[in-house]
Amino acid sequence: MSGDATTRTLDGPPGAASLYPRAVAGTYALPLLRGVPLIGPGQAKGLPDLAFALQDVALDGGHVADYARVCGFSLRDAVPPTYLHVLAFPLQMRLMTDSSFPFGVLGLVHVENRIEVVRPVAVGEAVSFRVHAEDLRDHPRGKQFDMVSLATVDGERVWEGRSTYLRRGGGTGGGGAKEDRPExxxxxxxxxxxxxxxRRYGAVSGDRNPIHLHNLSAKVFGMPCAIAHGMWLKARALAALESELPEAFVVDVRFKLPVLLPATVGFSTRAADGGRAFALHDAKKGLPHLEGAWSSGIRVA
Known part of the structure; x- marks a missing residue:
């Protein structure tokens, strides 16, 4: 994203009630879900030099507590490390539903997520957000790009999230033979x-994608049943490790196979350089759902 990109500062967070209908209206949903790549009106263009921003968003203690309960975090003075993602997510959606964006929202697959906690952010602080897209690149199964969310307090960088999305179709190939899955x-x-x-996570996070809410709506969009949010899985895993997380750290995850609801999953961890690796898998079949790790190193600028 170029330094002279346009930043649109909003008066308030975009409403989820309008964003998903906008996403459906702006894409050719049903053909995609039968295997045809989902495209938007700006298909021939690259990622837009455009950012959306919100200034001085007050962190509401009641909402933080609701989020913590759904994800399994304890109630503390500082917000959970994944909490600021839910405040930045409406800005991501606003950008991805803009007419300048090259891909339709529905059908994009969230494949990786990275969060940098630079310092704890306390309930009651006023946080400013800025979201932009960058690094459109080829993938064997299509195209990938990153949605970057920056959170600041009084101009100080306190948190950053990077969500990597895959748009399937028209890929470079070369993925190679299917790898054997380890035990x-x-x-x-x-x-x-x-x-x-x-539904519970969608109510508190604002992410009301139909594939997560009900079996019927999930089937309309190509899923066998409702599936768990990837960011809920990441939050739930970090909640299980909460007692060992330092004040500043980086946590990366890769989302594997979806969790079909209801589900029984196994949680495992192991020591890793500077932190700990963790994983979620189907408790009966052993299929992988999530792999990740946190470490204490952060980027300071």
């Missing part, structure tokens, strides 16, 4: 994931 690690904990977790 999953021994589970340290078994979690029952309830059928309504998509």
């Amino acid at each position: 999953p690690p021994a589970a340290e904990a078994i979690w029952k994931v309830p059928a309504d977790i998509g």
